[in-house]
Amino acid sequence: xxxxxxxxxxxxxxxxxxxxxxxxxxxxxxxxxxxxxxxxxxxxxxxxxxxxxxxxxxxxxxxxxxxxxxxxxxxxxxxxxxxxxxxxxxxxxxxxxxxxxxxxxxxxxxxxxxxxxxxxxxxxxxxxxxxxxxxxxxxxxxxxxxxxxxxxxxxxxxxxxxxxxxxxxxxxxxxxxxxxxxxxxxxxxxxxxxxxxxxxxxxxxxxxxxxxxxxxxxxxxxxxxxxxxxxxxxxxxxxxxxxxxxxxxxxxxxxxxxxxxxxxxxxxxxxxxxxxxxxxxxxxxxxxxxxxxxxxxxxxxxxxxxxxxxxxxxxxxxxxxxxxxxxxxxxxxxxxxxxxxxxxxxxxxxxxxxxxxxxxxxxxxxxxxxxxxxxxxxxxxxxxxxxxxxxxxxxxxxxxxxxxxxxxxxxxxxxxxxxxxxxxxxxxxxxxxxxxxxxxxxxxxxxxxxxx
Amino acid sequence: xxxxxxxxxxxxxxxxxxxxxxxxxxxxxxxxxxxxxxxxxxxxxxxxxxxxxxxxxxxxxxxxxxxxxxxxxxxxxxxxxxxxxxxxxxxxxxxxxxxxxxxxxxxxxxxxxxxxxxxxxxxxxxxxxxxxxxxxxxxxxxxxxxxxxxxxxxxxxxxxxxxxxxxxxxxxxxxxxxxxxxxxxxxxxxxxxxxxxxxxxxxxxxxxxxxxxxxxxxxxxxxxxxxxxxxxxxxxxx
Numbered sequence: 001x002x003x004x005x006x007x008x009x010x011x012x013x014x015x016x017x018x019x020x021x022x023x024x025x026x027x028x029x030x031x032x033x034x035x036x037x038x039x040x041x042x043x044x045x046x047x048x049x050x051x052x053x054x055x056x057x058x059x060x061x062x063x064x065x066x067x068x069x070x071x072x073x074x075x076x077x078x079x080x081x082x083x084x085x086x087x088x089x090x091x092x093x094x095x096x097x098x099x100x101x102x103x104x105x106x107x108x109x110x111x112x113x114x115x116x117x118x119x120x121x122x123x124x125x126x127x128x129x130x131x132x133x134x135x136x137x138x139x140x141x142x143x144x145x146x147x148x149x150x151x152x153x154x155x156x157x158x159x160x161x162x163x164x165x166x167x168x169x170x171x172x173x174x175x176x177x178x179x180x181x182x183x184x185x186x187x188x189x190x191x192x193x194x195x196x197x198x199x200x201x202x203x204x205x206x207x208x209x210x211x212x213x214x215x216x217x218x219x220x221x222x223x224x225x226x227x228x229x230x231x232x233x234x235x236x237x238x239x240x241x242x243x244x245x246x247x248x249x250x251x252x253x254x255x256x257x258x259x260x261x262x263x264x265x266x267x268x269x270x271x272x273x274x275x276x277x278x279x280x281x282x283x284x285x286x287x288x289x290x291x292x293x294x295x296x297x298x299x300x301x302x303x304x305x306x307x308x309x310x311x312x313x314x315x316x317x318x319x320x321x322x323x324x325x326x327x328x329x330x331x332x333x334x335x336x337x338x339x340x341x342x343x344x345x346x347x348x349x350x351x352x353x354x355x356x357x358x359x360x361x362x363x364x365x366x367x368x369x370x371x372x373x374x375x376x377x378x379x380x381x382x383x384x385x386x387x388x389x390x391x392x393x394x395x396x397x398x399x400x401x402x403x404x405x406x407x408x409x410x411x412x413x414x415x416x417x418x419x420x421x422x423x424x425x426x427x428x429x430x431x432x433x434x435x436x437x438x439x440x441x442x443x444x445x446x447x448x449x450x451x452x
Numbered sequence: 453x454x455x456x457x458x459x460x461x462x463x464x465x466x467x468x469x470x471x472x473x474x475x476x477x478x479x480x481x482x483x484x485x486x487x488x489x490x491x492x493x494x495x496x497x498x499x500x501x502x503x504x505x506x507x508x509x510x511x512x513x514x515x516x517x518x519x520x521x522x523x524x525x526x527x528x529x530x531x532x533x534x535x536x537x538x539x540x541x542x543x544x545x546x547x548x549x550x551x552x553x554x555x556x557x558x559x560x561x562x563x564x565x566x567x568x569x570x571x572x573x574x575x576x577x578x579x580x581x582x583x584x585x586x587x588x589x590x591x592x593x594x595x596x597x598x599x600x601x602x603x604x605x606x607x608x609x610x611x612x613x614x615x616x617x618x619x620x621x622x623x624x625x626x627x628x629x630x631x632x633x634x635x636x637x638x639x640x641x642x643x644x645x646x647x648x649x650x651x652x653x654x655x656x657x658x659x660x661x662x663x664x665x666x667x668x669x670x671x672x673x674x675x676x677x678x679x680x681x682x683x684x685x686x687x688x689x690x
Contacts, residue, residue, distance in 0.1 A: 005567040016555050351551045354512060355612070356540025356568045358533050445512045449551065 001361045010368035017341065024330075024337040025377045031327030032381025032425045036417060037388040038323035042316040044389070044412040049308065062276040062288050063110070064098065065297045066090045088295040090271045098276055101290060103283045108132045109271040111246040112237055118180040119167050126163055128181065129237030130246025134277065146175040146221030153244040157181075157217040161224045163238035174219050181217055181239075184210045186252040210252050217241065224406075327425070330377070331432040334370055338436035341369075342443070349440055350448025359441040366437035367430060374429020378422040385421070386413045457524065459620060459652035460486040460509060465518035467504050478504040480676035481518070491646050491653045493663035493684070496673035502656045503624055505673070509654060510545055510622050511535040522620065540569050544613030548625035550605040552597040552612070558584070559593045562612045569616055583611040587641065603634035610641060614649075621645070623655040627662060635659070639666040 001009075014021045066089060088094060098107045111130035116123050135141070136148050141158075149156050157179065164171035167179075186208045226236055276291065276298075278284050284300045291298040342349070349362055389411030397407040467479040479501045486492050494502040507513040508520060511527050520527040522542060530538060539545075552561050562580045571579065584590045587607035597605050606626060613621060623642065627635030643666050646653050657663050663670055664685045672679040 001568055002570050005570075009567070012555075347551070348553055351553065352564070352568070353536070354510070354539060354545055354551070355565045356536055356616075358536035360533075361536075361568065446507050449512075449547070 001357070001364070006361075006364055006368050007372075010365055010372055013341070013345070013365070014369055014372060017344075020337055020340070021373060024333045025373045025380070027330040027333040028327070028374055028377025028425055028429060029380040029384055031324075031330035032378050032421050033384035033388055034326040035320065035323030035424070036382055036385025036413065036421050037392070037411070038319035039316060039417055039421075040385065040389040040411040040413045041392065042312065042319045043414060043417065044393070044410045045315075046312040047412055048408055048410070049312075059301055060278050060280065060284065062278060062284060062291060062298050062300045064090065064274045064276055064291055065272070065299075066270070067295060067297050090274060090296065094294075094296070095271070095274055097294065098274060098291065101276075101287060103279045103287060105277040105279060106132065106134060107274050107276050108243055109247070110273040110275055111243065111251070112272075113183065113251045115184075115251070116182045117239060118182060119177075124163075124166060126239050127237045128183075128239045128241060128246070128251075130243035131158075131240045132243045132275075141221075141223055141225075144221050144223040145172055146219075148221065149242045150220070152242050153248065154242055155215060155217050155245060156220045156242065158221040158223055158240040159219060160226060160236070160238040160240070161222055164222045171222050175221060177219050178216055179219060181215045181241075183213055183215070183249060183251040185213045186250050187211050208252075213249070215249065327428055331428050334373060334429055334432035335436060337373075338366055338370060338433060339439070341366075342436055342440045345440075346443065346448050346451045349443050350445045350451065353443070353445035354449060362443070363437045363441035366440050367433050370429045370433025370437070371426055374426040374432075375422070377429070378425030381425060382413075382418050382421050389413060457488070458485045459488045459490065459522070460484075460654070461519075461521040462505075462509075463519045463521070465505070465508060465515045465520060467501075467508060467513065468516045477676045479508065479515070482673075482676075482678045483518075484671060484678055484681070486652060486654060488652055489646065489650045491643060491666065491668045492655070493667035493670045494654065494656045494673060495658065495660055495663060495670055496679075497658065500673040501676035502673045504676075506622055506624055506654065506656045509620075510543055511538045540565065541616060542618055543620045543622055544616065544618040546606065546609045546613050546621070546623045546626050548628035550597070550602075550609045550629070552605055552608055554597050557594050557596055558589065558600075558608050558611075561597070561608060562615050565612060565616045571616075579615055580611075583615040584608075586614060586645070587611045601634075602630050603637060606630065606634075606638050607641065610638075610645075614645070619652060621651050621653045623653065625656055625658070627657065627659065635662060636665075642666065 095107050095109070098104065109130075112127055114125070114127050116125055118124075131149070133149070133152050141148055144158070146158070149158070159167070159171075159174065161171060164174055168174050187210070223240070276287070278287055288298045288300055352362060393408075393410040396410050400407055462482055462484040464481045464483050465479060466477065466481050469476045469478055482501075482505060494505065496502045504513065508515055508527070509522070511530070515528050518528070522538070525538075527535065527538065552558075553564070556564075559580055562583055563576055566576045566579060581590060581593075584593060587610050589604060589607055589611065592600060592604065597608065600608065606629075621642070626638055626642070630638060639662055642653055642655070645651050653667075655663070655667065660670070667684045669681055669683050671681040
């Protein structure tokens with residue numbers, strides 16, 4: 001039989017037992033809907049997590065540290081495989097060299113130091129971080145209160161909301177006020193004493209002295225995200241100042257002390273770490289390798305995101321399995337409906353065969369009926385699943401609003417999920433139709449015609 | 453002059469069933485020849501094996517032994533797909549209970565064999581009308597079977613059997629569900645088709661009187677065996 005005639009007959013048969021077939025199709029729809037709703041939540045959560053992480057500007061950044069840095073400072077330490085390269089200082093020369101590597105946008109030092117801030121004559125301890133001008137466009141400062149730094153060397157500060165809450169009950173009122181940053185400036189000691197090897201206590205030899213200093217900063221903004229989050233080993237920075245400003249402070253940092261302990265001090269300024277921003281996250285991996293070849297430690301959050309992706313794959317799989325349970329039940333519904341239809345249409349099958357229908361014609365007829373139920377169920381299921389996802393999103397946002405939190409996009413139905421669900425629905429329905437179709441095809445026409 | 457090739461030639465055809473341990477010989481070594489354009493009536497009481505024999509000729513069932521030659525090909529050795537083609541193109545069949553599909557209109561019922569034979573859509577409508585004209589029911593084309601009398605339904609079934617222009621028409625008790633005068637009309641129609649289209653007709657019936665009037669030859673069966681054949685008396689009753 002031609003495809004069009006086959007479809008005509010199948011649709012006519014489906015219409016004839018409209019209630020039963022509609023209920024079966026609804027079963028498929030509910031199954032697909034639960035699958036789509038579950039997966040859309042998985043996809044939505046994944047997108048939410050990736051968005052938050054990429055807003056932190058860490059996915060296109062490689063963190064470079066000297067090879068001889070301390071281990072166990074709370075930072076993940078990559079395994080050293082290329083031991084033939086000698087360890088190198090992370091100084092200005094190194095910075096320039098890294099800048100010349102292909103696909104590098106910029107290389108800037110990570111300046112972070114733990115210090116004291118005075119506000120309204122009260123002391124507060126926090127971590128200060130220098131922010132490069134490029135972070136303006138990273139998305140991390142989207143939706144901030146106030147403004148970004150007016151210039152790269154302005155004496156201005158942006159507060160992370162948690163720190164702002166420490167300073168005042170009404171964080172927005174802080175914008176425009178002034179705070180005092182107290183820090184330890186590193187001053188080089190011009191020349192070492194005579195060749196006297198027995199050094200007096202406090203004398204650091206060819207080292208530097210530390211002088212307390214103060215700087216007044218104007219608060220110009222409050223940000224809710226964590227633009228300088230996570231990596232660095234010194235905790236999350238809550239007070240952000242322009243990178244240029246931070247550099248000129250020459251504040252003593254952790255690596256200075258480390259160098260003294262190791263007796264590696266020189267008058268050259270070294271960095272505890274450099275951030276290398278790459279044009280695209282896809283180039284991070286190869287660049288990471290070439291930085292390691294230069295004799296530095298390199299680490300990117302791509303490694304961390306890999307495990308995140310693994311987590312979401314497993315999460316999606318679990319959601320998919322739970323969602324599929326309903327679809328499995330719906331499959332039984334299709335088998336049941338079609339087996340019932342064989343009983344009911346036994347005589348009709350006999351007539352079709354007497355009129356010249358081949359076994360394959362009868363088989364295809366039942367197959368198409370199963371496929372049509374699957375397709376229609378798939379379409380309504382995707383719609384239903386989308387509505388369900390929206391409803392869950394809506395409910396969640398209502399709850400978040402009550403907790404005075406920002407709304408989030410919890411569920412997401414990308415086009416591939418729609419196609420996948422439709423394909424899956426038809427595939428499952430066709431396999432459900434396999435048994436009934438072959439049973440109908442094998443029906444003996446003489447027995448079928450005798451059936452009352 | 454050589455004898456023309458017969459329409460149907462049965463040679464020692466048997467059909468046995470297993471019912472539990474015992475074997476039932478529904479048709480037992482029947483040899484029979486039906487000539488081209490002949491109207492043969494198969495007579496016998498119920499259980500005599502006449503319907504089983506008809507199903508074998510229709511290609512709905514396969515013989516346990518023997519050969520059934522229709523237009524030179526042996527049905528016993530055809531594949532199931534070829535048997536389906538044979539049913540589609542070479543034979544038309546009508547039944548005691550008409551076997552029209554109740555949810556389809558007359559037009560759709562008659563169109564069904566054309567769909568199965570993959571006849572072009574553009575030709576179908578004219579072929580359906582032609583078949584309905586032969587049974588004089590063109591005016592009921594959009595009706596459903598339940599809206600028709602028994603005689604009319606059997607005429608629709610005949611139209612459906614004719615629509616693929618078969619050479620052989622097989623009728624299984626076509627008057628069994630009809631009153632006697634309607635039955636006569638139906639058999640008159642069959643005989644008209646035989647003479648107008650030169651069709652070969654094999655009809656199973658247990659009404660000897662009707663068979664005598666309309667068929668050319670009678671074949672009697674009992675206990676699965678062919679008891680004998682005789683020419684019909686052609687008593688017109690006028």
